Amino acid sequence: MIVKEEHRNLGIGGIIIDYLIDYAKQLGYQEIALGVDTDNLNAKHLYEKKGFINVLFIGEDEYGEYVKLLMKI
Template identity: 40%
Template sequence: MKLIYKEIVIHTATHDDAEILTTWWNDGSIMEHAGFPLGIGTTVEMVKEQLLDTSKVRLMIEYESIPIGEMCYIPIDDTTVEIGIKICDQAYQNRGLGKVILSMLIKHLFDIGYQRIILDTMLSNTRAQHVYESLGFIRTAIHYDSWKDQLGILRSSVDYALSPEHFKNYMK
């Protein structure tokens, strides 16, 4: 898969991307929001193996030909898909790129027939919640103190869902 919009390219991750994915996933400052403040302790070989799993589509995000983050989507059934995103390079956060990048993926997923897109984030990640809600996602549940991170700290999460009629596309 390859999606292009202006300076942004989203493409299926390959073995060539395993090294940067490993670097990002082992960085606790990047992975903290996902409950891994110490990183996930993976290797390039393990990441290459994960990329072979076709039940989860891993995508790379490039801006002006520079890898800045990654996304994934997991089909739940014929009509529902779960997504995730990380803009890993902090220099590209808080620039409005997340809304456009997510718009690219969301439009593609609706175009290929999905009718419902779901995701979750930590309740403390208000920046992500703002982005999701601006795209039209509707909060469907809050799970208070429902899981522990690597340090044993209780975390809360919030679930979101989006249907085509609520989607606000930021590609202009």
């Protein structure tokens, strides 16, 4: 997920994450995962605040280092 810089800090990212978590619950999922660049501290903070605290994987691709986080729902 990317929120353009001019629209950041307005709660948009949190609204999208909340919606996706609720939708996953409605579909009967018990967990949800996402990936985030390790240097994207604002996004990592948001995801951790929303409950994505379990690290599944730390890796690197052509865009840099990232971490895959898991949330049990």
